[in-house]
Amino acid sequence: MRHEWKPELDQRNLLPAQSPTRRDSRRPSVFLQMLSLGARISLKRSAVFCLRFACRPVSTFGWISFLGDLSLKQALGRPHDDLLRKSLDVFFITGISSPVRLGMMKTHFQLAAELLRHDDLAALWRGERLDMGSVSGRHETYKMQMLLADHCGCRHEGVFAIKLSRASDDYTLWTASFVFIRGEDGTPTLAIGGMQGPKGADAKRAVISATRCLGGLRPKDAMLLALHGLVSAPHIMAVSNATHVINQRRRKRRKLMQADLDGYWSERGGLPAEPFGFRLPAPSAPQVDSLNRREQSKRAFWDIGSGFCRLSSLKALARSPLAKA
Numbered sequence: 001m002r003h004e005w006k007p008e009l010d011q012r013n014l015l016p017a018q019s020p021t022r023r024d025s026r027r028p029s030v031f032l033q034m035l036s037l038g039a040r041i042s043l044k045r046s047a048v049f050c051l052r053f054a055c056r057p058v059s060t061f062g063w064i065s066f067l068g069d070l071s072l073k074q075a076l077g078r079p080h081d082d083l084l085r086k087s088l089d090v091f092f093i094t095g096i097s098s099p100v101r102l103g104m105m106k107t108h109f110q111l112a113a114e115l116l117r118h119d120d121l122a123a124l125w126r127g128e129r130l131d132m133g134s135v136s137g138r139h140e141t142y143k144m145q146m147l148l149a150d151h152c153g154c155r156h157e158g159v160f161a162i163k164l165s166r167a168s169d170d171y172t173l174w175t176a177s178f179v180f181i182r183g184e185d186g187t188p189t190l191a192i193g194g195m196q197g198p199k200g201a202d203a204k205r206a207v208i209s210a211t212r213c214l215g216g217l218r219p220k221d222a223m224l225l226a227l228h229g230l231v232s233a234p235h236i237m238a239v240s241n242a243t244h245v246i247n248q249r250r251r252k253r254r255k256l257m258q259a260d261l262d263g264y265w266s267e268r269g270g271l272p273a274e275p276f277g278f279r280l281p282a283p284s285a286p287q288v289d290s291l292n293r294r295e296q297s298k299r300a301f302w303d304i305g306s307g308f309c310r311l312s313s314l315k316a317l318a319r320s321p322l323a324k325a
Contacts, residue, residue: 030068034084049085059088059098066106074113080127082150090156092193093243108159111180111188115309133304137213141167144304149177156245157194164219173210174219189233191276215293222301228282229305238265240277
């Protein structure tokens with residue numbers, strides 16, 4: 001969260017000496033929350049958390065310390081337990097160390113504090129779902145929400161996730177998990193850690209129906225437009241088939257991955273790029289007031305993303321180098 005300069009803050013050196021002590025007295029709250037974690041989660045999860053702490057004490061302690069510091073600095077309150085349990089061993093991409101993953105998660109929340117409204121960040125911090133907006137198709141309305149990646153089956157693929165679902169029955173059509181990162185020029189952007197479609201016998205039929213309802217716009221394309229709009233950056237990053245974190249999982253788990261990420265990113269104009277796998281150029285701004293239903297849907301999802309981020313603006317959108325979606 002950005003703060004405007006306030007003259008009264010320059011008087012901080014005149015505060016009584018006990019002020020830092022009062023602040024420090026609040027610091028252990030997240031650590032106390034961690035110590036009581038076993039009473040709120042299953043025995044198996046508690047054992048895994050303790051084992052992780054024993055194997056990676058420095059990184060795990062660093063993560064818990066960061067959560068406590070950010071909670072105080074941004075006045076966010078206590079984080080959701082699933083944030084405390086975030087794995088530093090299996091997260092986002094393969095082939096990087098736990099300290100690098102720790103730095104990635106820290107950067108994500110530091111940028112989230114800049115990009116998101118304080119109330120929205122605080123709600124996500126507590127594990128709540130945020131309604132980003134909705135889009136009406138021919139015969140159905142589709143809603144988009146942002147939530148913790150842990151709460152939509154992709155905890156290893158990102159910190160936050162967005163979910164597209166039917167408003168009538170909350171049927172999930174697509175999810176995408178991500179982290180905020182800094183681009184090569186230092187500006188905020190994001191990296192996609194995974195995209196998942198629906199499962200079950202009706203999955204294919206549901207996606208086809210939604211595509212027709214939205215004038216030919218596929219749910220996964222709608223998700224990508226919203227993510228581009230969220231940061232209004234020249235490009236975003238995405239993991240490849242080879243760098244996807246599932247490659248660190250058990251063989252049984254790896255067999256569950258059916259999506260060809262490389263093929264989809266290439267279809268969307270993506271080019272191979274380190275360290276995640278692909279760089280996706282920003283799509284062209286969808287037409288405003290178009291009579292074409294597909295263009296209307298594209299614009300609606302773009303606006304959902306750009307409207308959710310407090311720092312997105314028409315100026316940022318205009319200066320982005322645009323390529324055809």
